[in-house]
Amino acid sequence: MNVSKWETPFWPEGVAHNISNFHYPLSQVLDNAARRYPENVFTIFNGATKTYAQVKDTADRVANFLVEKGIKKGDKVALFLPNIPQFPEIFFGILKAGAVCVNCNPVYTPTELNHQLCDSEAKMVFCMDHPEFYKNTVKAIVDSDVETVVICNIKSYLPKSKAFIGSLLGKIPKADRHEPGHLMFDDIVKAARPTPPAVEIDPEKDTAVMLYTGGTTGVPKGAELTHANFTYNIQACEEYFRFVHKKNEKPDKIRHGGYHTFLGILPWYHSFGITSALLFSVLSASRLVCIPDPRSGKPPFTDVLKAVEKYRPTFMTAVPTIFVAFTNHPLLKKYDISSLMGCLSGGAPLPPEVCRQFEEATGAIIFEAYGLTETAPAVCINPSFKETRKIGSIGFPLPGTDVKILDIETGEHELARGEDGELAVCGPQVMKGYWKRPDANDEVFKTINGQRYFRTGDIAHIDEDGYVVITDRKKDMIIVGGFNVYPRDVEDIIYTHPKVELVAVVGIPDPKSGESVKAFIKLKPGESMTQEEMIQFCKENMAPYKKPRKIEFRDDIPVSNVGKVLRRVLRDEEIKN
Incomplete structure (x- = not known):
C-alpha cells in the first residue's frame, strides 16, 4: 500500500513517506x-x-x-x-x-x-x-x-x-x-x-503471532498478526527514527552492529515490548538486556537502575508508569543512568510533566508512540528529536500508514482537522483480524475509498501542524452535564502538582449531571495533602466542568502487567460501593 504524503511542514528531514523493504518472513x-x-x-x-x-x-x-x-x-x-x-x-x-x-x-x-x-x-x-x-x-x-x-x-x-x-x-x-x-x-x-x-511463508497472509487483547474491557480476543505486520513495523520505525549518536552530529538512522544496547524492561509477550525492544534490537543487531521483573529490588525498581548503570543501555521503551518509577525513585541519584539516549513511550498517554521530569533527571529524550495490539503495534510516533517533537501529541503516522478521524456516533464521516473523533488506521501493520471472531471483525473494520481501516476506539484529532493528538479512549470519555471530559486532560493537569506521583481519573454516576469526575491520586513518598488542597488546585487550573468532585488518595493505583493504569478497575470499584 502506498499512501499520500502526510501534510505537515514538520515531517522529519530525510524520512521517506513510504517503504517497501518489509516483504519477508519474520525469522x-x-x-x-x-x-x-x-x-x-x-x-x-x-x-x-x-x-x-x-x-x-x-x-x-x-x-x-x-x-x-x-x-x-x-x-x-x-x-x-x-x-x-x-x-x-x-x-x-x-x-x-x-x-x-x-x-x-x-x-x-x-x-x-x-x-x-x-x-x-x-x-x-x-x-x-x-x-x-x-x-x-x-x-x-x-x-x-x-x-x-x-x-x-x-x-x-x-x-x-x-x-x-x-x-x-x-x-x-x-x-x-x-x-x-x-x-x-x-x-x-x-x-x-x-x-x-x-x-x-507468505509474509502478508501467514500468521506469525497471536496476541490476546481486550482483557481489560472484556473477554480477550486473539489478534492474528502476520509476518509482514511485524517486519513492516520495525522497518518503518528504522526509517522514521533519527538519533544524534554523538554531540554535534546530525540526526541519523539507528546504527547497526552492536552500537546500541536495548533495555528489555517491557514484557515480550506484549506487542509493544516484542516489537520495540526484542525485534528492533535484532533488526539493528544490538544487545538486549533481559529484565524478567522490573519491580525487583528494594525499594522496587532498584535492580533496573543497577542494570542501567552496569550494562549502559542506550535505548529504552517503556510505559508512563515506568518513567514515573524512575523519576520518583529515592535512590535515583546513586546510579549513573546517563547512557540512555532515546526512550520510546507508549501503551498509555505520556503526561507532559512526567516527560519533563524524566528528561531533566536523565538527559535522555522521550518520543511518544501510539499503537495497539491489533497494529503490531506502532501507528504514529513523535519525531525522535526535540526540534520537531511536539509533547502531548503522538506525532505523525509511520511511513506507509494513513489515519483518519471519523465521527464518534456513526463512524461514517471523516472530520476536519482540529475536530475530535474516532481514530481509524490503515497500513501494512494492521492485523488480519480476530481469531474465530467474525462478529468482532465486523465491528472494528471499515472500508473507506476501497481501503480497509481499523477503528481504534480512541478519540483523537489532527492539529493545525499535522500532529495527531490522542484525546482519550472512547470508552473512558466522561460526559458531565453534556460536556465531554477526557480523563487525560484532567490527569495531565494534576500531574503538574509537585506532590503527585500517579493519578487516574474516571467518571462516576451523578444524579444531577449524569456523570461527575473523580480522581484517584498516589502521592510521592513522604508527601501529604488534603482533599481541599487538591480541589483548590484543580479549581485554579481547569474548567469547572472538568474539576473532580471527589478526590481519593491511595497508597497504590491498579496497573496492568504492562504498566497501564486500570481506570476500569477503579470505576467498577466505585460503582460497586
Whole structure:
C-alpha cells in the first residue's frame, strides 16, 4: 500500500513517506543479524551473554524439535515466559517451523491461561521452571489441545559462578516437581539438530503471532498478526527514527552492529515490548538486556537502575508508569543512568510533566508512540528529536500508514482537522483480524475509498501542524452535564502538582449531571495533602466542568502487567460501593 504524503511542514528531514523493504518472513530478521554479526552479543542476562550465532543455532534446533514432534505450518505454540533469554530462541524457532507463536502473560491465573490455550487451539506450550508459573501451566492445560509441555530453567543461562552459588543457596527458581512426560528445554535443544525445516511463508497472509487483547474491557480476543505486520513495523520505525549518536552530529538512522544496547524492561509477550525492544534490537543487531521483573529490588525498581548503570543501555521503551518509577525513585541519584539516549513511550498517554521530569533527571529524550495490539503495534510516533517533537501529541503516522478521524456516533464521516473523533488506521501493520471472531471483525473494520481501516476506539484529532493528538479512549470519555471530559486532560493537569506521583481519573454516576469526575491520586513518598488542597488546585487550573468532585488518595493505583493504569478497575470499584 502506498499512501499520500502526510501534510505537515514538520515531517522529519530525510524520512521517506513510504517503504517497501518489509516483504519477508519474520525469522529472517534473526538470520540476517547472525549472518552479518555472528559473534556480536545479543542477549544479556544476569551478566551471562549469548551471541547472535548462538541464538540462531538454538532457534534452528527448536524448529527442528517442533517438526519432529508433529508441529505443522499454522499450528499454534504457546509461550508462558517472562523476559528470560530462552524467549527469543523459542520465539524465532516457532516462526522457523512455520507455526504461530501464541504469546501469553506468564502471571495469568490458570483460568485465564486455559481460555487462551483452548481458544487458540495451541498444541504445545513452553513455560518457566518456577513454583508458580509451572504450577499454573499444569492446571491451565487441562481440557486443552496441548500435547507437549517444555520447561525452561534459567540455571544454564547464568554465569557458572552464579549458577553454582544459586544452586547451593536455592535461589534459582524451580518448580517443586515436574509432571511425568514434561520435557526440559536444555534436553530438547541438545538432542535436536540445527537444521530448521524448509517452510514457504507468505509474509502478508501467514500468521506469525497471536496476541490476546481486550482483557481489560472484556473477554480477550486473539489478534492474528502476520509476518509482514511485524517486519513492516520495525522497518518503518528504522526509517522514521533519527538519533544524534554523538554531540554535534546530525540526526541519523539507528546504527547497526552492536552500537546500541536495548533495555528489555517491557514484557515480550506484549506487542509493544516484542516489537520495540526484542525485534528492533535484532533488526539493528544490538544487545538486549533481559529484565524478567522490573519491580525487583528494594525499594522496587532498584535492580533496573543497577542494570542501567552496569550494562549502559542506550535505548529504552517503556510505559508512563515506568518513567514515573524512575523519576520518583529515592535512590535515583546513586546510579549513573546517563547512557540512555532515546526512550520510546507508549501503551498509555505520556503526561507532559512526567516527560519533563524524566528528561531533566536523565538527559535522555522521550518520543511518544501510539499503537495497539491489533497494529503490531506502532501507528504514529513523535519525531525522535526535540526540534520537531511536539509533547502531548503522538506525532505523525509511520511511513506507509494513513489515519483518519471519523465521527464518534456513526463512524461514517471523516472530520476536519482540529475536530475530535474516532481514530481509524490503515497500513501494512494492521492485523488480519480476530481469531474465530467474525462478529468482532465486523465491528472494528471499515472500508473507506476501497481501503480497509481499523477503528481504534480512541478519540483523537489532527492539529493545525499535522500532529495527531490522542484525546482519550472512547470508552473512558466522561460526559458531565453534556460536556465531554477526557480523563487525560484532567490527569495531565494534576500531574503538574509537585506532590503527585500517579493519578487516574474516571467518571462516576451523578444524579444531577449524569456523570461527575473523580480522581484517584498516589502521592510521592513522604508527601501529604488534603482533599481541599487538591480541589483548590484543580479549581485554579481547569474548567469547572472538568474539576473532580471527589478526590481519593491511595497508597497504590491498579496497573496492568504492562504498566497501564486500570481506570476500569477503579470505576467498577466505585460503582460497586
